[in-house]
Amino acid sequence: SFSCAMHSLILVDAEGKPLTNMINWADTRSAEIAGQLRFSPEGKTLYEQTGTPIYSMSPLSKIIWFRQNREDLFAQTAKFISIKELFWFRLFGSFQVDYSIASATGLFDILNFCWSKQALKLAGIDTDKLAEPVATTYLRNDIKAEITQITGINEACYWVIGANDGCLANLGSGANQVGIVALTIGTSGAVRIASNKPLYNFKAMTFNYLLDEKTYICGGAINNGGLVLNWLLANFMSIKTASAQDYEKLFALIQTVPAGSNGLIFLPYLTGERAPLWDSNSCGVFFGIKTEHTQAHFLRAALEGVCYAINHVLDAFSQTSGTIKEVRVSGGFTASPVWLQLMANITGKKLAVVQAEDASAVGAAYL
Template structure:
């Protein structure tokens, strides 16, 4: 029997558990999915108890597959969630997820206020409806009765942690994504809490990401099929864990992930502030920051292309093959056709929820395939915009991108991204970067100095110089066109 550590990623759409041996072998894994509810436009909610049940099932599935106990376990979790609970940890309201935009007007007012830049620099969190800061203000203004009944405002990881240990504790990483936490003093920000209308007593106790407990509630331990004395490391957020799991430990290499949305992240010893672009600065531990930016329009924009240009309503694997085969028929640069990919508004670096998609420079020679290629290029331009913003803000040059997400299976998409960014792209062959990152945090906390072998990276592509030259000229137009059209976009209802 190979000893193993259990990493668990509590995501927005599913919870996943991976058992990793000390020699780097994945011994078992489990994943359980759940739904998101949108009772009104802009709302994004989930039942936290449903996520707890998925967590229980994942742990049970792995332990039963192996039929022996883990040496320890640690957590990764989605950021920005908010749950109002009573003093016994019972949820009083559905969890509000990161994707909820009901506090959009509140975020806009804060961004335009005199205290906005100082608030951003103190908390490291972009001022956006995703942040619990804005969500709390919305609750106070729209459901004050719920606020009065609430003992604690917590995240989904804290909800699960309380069920395990009957203590309200939050790691620095999740706390640093709330908009309520001072990332330098490692305490709840007085200014942010006053703005949100909460006190530190209504929030969990902040602890480092290597914080460990060995006193699981006896009944809960039995429910999970593990010993109550199993060491559990609180871990970090999914983005920070993904950087660790993707071997991003400096500013020369960045992690680039594309799922429904997309993100670019580097690891730094100091925050990288840019108030206009609002690059995020989340804590991996007390002296390591994961800095970067997220975009809204990743895979979700590609699916829009398939549904509306190829008229394929039921998207399957073959649908993507058809899309990329069509794109391959068109040269780099789409013969001058340009696409702004802001179908769902966007976050970094423009932070404009009212932005929209737009095709420009449409000529008679442009075919459907040109529109498809231009759209894919637009998605890559938006990610490159984040990369360039990070580089200019921090005065660095990112040399390589460690990429992850389903898009790595498309040679066309990967080559386009390489050609637009001019970077070397590589993929780390691991089960799941966030889950692996949680395991590495657990290893460091429980077995200091011990390492787990990681799979060698595979370089999958370099940019094609002549294509990169084409894209450099187009990218400068891409950035200018958004600024030119911004006011007009905001004029549409």
């Protein structure tokens, strides 16, 4: 079973050969297009039909950008697909996409499990330019013979198409009960809760992605999670390639500073921000700098800023999700007791570390 990151886009020809490199969620070239869509008359209905925040991360915005700015590539493209679809195509020779990955494209009708006519019209494409949508439990065992030879995997083995990493992290964390939230922080971060229906908040633009036909994973994502730590290590501690000991040193320094970093505040928007701001042009800011602030203060303020960004998302989607009883955490940040305690203090929530491994991979196995 497969877990895969969301929002990627690759333009391929009729033989499945890429015409572009993979474009990931962090690409902001379509920011102006997304902004126009969001505030257009059809913005709210588009959001509610597709469940995807209208932002530069979405393949919908990126496809429109190619149509408007690279007519040559747009005309050559046989399919607009994700990295997962490319992998699946090379295994089986057909273009198929699971409902979960499709639900994060801005092109998929999450209520009727088909491509959205409204979104396709905006993109300027027909369904033949996209893969065939299938359930996340869809499986097949007709892998190409050459793949069997390369991998040594038995040709009778069944392959389950799976879902996106965010939805599977909920499943892998056991966060499928009322009031139980899954929080994952890797390079970026996300807060998600399971629901039997979409939980819309157009102002905060929370997402509603499909785990299966009966389960929506709702919440919000931030751009700047673990990447802030890597930025700190590289630029405040001159460590370009960090080891486990380097992270330990960083957290040890953070512990020497009291909560609040003596009034130093950090807005962690180094790569713009997604929920709930949705501003590709936002940037990082240290505010309240005084002579008393040391390297350690800057480090702690930055980590506090990431935790407050997560809390901002929690506040936004708790307006529709109801009372949050517990937050189940996964991702790289669970390796740090300092970061976990800081997150618990700032959110005021009970955090439960369900496992140190990748919850998304565990979810794929469960699926």
